[in-house]
Structures are given as structure tokens and as C-alpha cells.
Amino acid sequence: MQELLVDYEDYIRVRGLEQWQPDDPRLAQAKRACATHNDSAYYRKAITQRSDETIANIAITLIHQTDWMLNKLIEKLEIKFVESGGMREQMTKARKDYRGY
Numbered sequence: 001m002q003e004l005l006v007d008y009e010d011y012i013r014v015r016g017l018e019q020w021q022p023d024d025p026r027l028a029q030a031k032r033a034c035a036t037h038n039d040s041a042y043y044r045k046a047i048t049q050r051s052d053e054t055i056a057n058i059a060i061t062l063i064h065q066t067d068w069m070l071n072k073l074i075e076k077l078e079i080k081f082v083e084s085g086g087m088r089e090q091m092t093k094a095r096k097d098y099r100g101y
Contacts, residue, residue, distance in 0.1 A: 001070075003064045008056050017053040019060070026054075030061045 012019045017097055020027040037043070084090060 001063055001067055005060060005067075006062070007064070008060050012053065012056050012060075017056065020057045026057070027061065030058050031065070034058070034062055060084055 009019065011017075020030075043058075050058070085093070
């Protein structure tokens with residue numbers, strides 16, 4: 001994902017396009033749209049109606065959102081592992097519970 005992010009940022013820079021800054025209202029609008037549309041058909045249709053700059057910025061937004069979600073998932077899995085143990089610990093507990101030990 002990070003390599004793709006760099007590619008999109010390079011695309012914008014090389015072509016002299018504007019990369020949206022965190023306080024840009026277009027970025028806020030893109031975040032809202034990306035958060036509510038999970039269907040690739042939406043993006044395939046929208047891409048034909050947007051400029052290269054907008055498409056690249058939306059792609060960057062999606063990469064950042066995906067990265068954020070993956071980091072949150074990893075954090076939750078780490079917490080679950082610490083609280084519940086790994087597969088071996090869970091299997092041992094299940095065997096003990098089953099045998100009534």
C-alpha cells in the first residue's frame with residue numbers, strides 16, 4: 001500500500017497537480033464518500049466523471065483509510081492475542097474445559 005501511495009503522490013507531483021491538504025474541503029468530501037461507498041461499481045462510474053487530480057487524490061484518501069483500518073485491526077488482534085492467547089493456548093483450554101479439568 002505504501003508503494004502505491006508513493007506512486008500516486010509522484011503522479012500528482014510530476015504532472016504539476018495539487019495534492020489535497022488535510023484542511024482541504026475536497027478531502028473531507030472524499031473521506032465522507034469513501035466511508036459510505038463500499039462498492040467498486042460506484043468508483044468505476046465516478047472515475048469517468050472526475051479529473052486526474054481528483055482521482056489520484058481519492059486514491060490517496062482510500063490508501064490512507066485502508067492503512068488506518070488495517071492498523072486498527074492489528075491492534076485489536078494483538079489485544080485479543082494477549083487476552084485469549086494464541087491457537088495453542090485456546091486449544092489447550094478447550095481440551096481442559098472439555099475434559100472437566
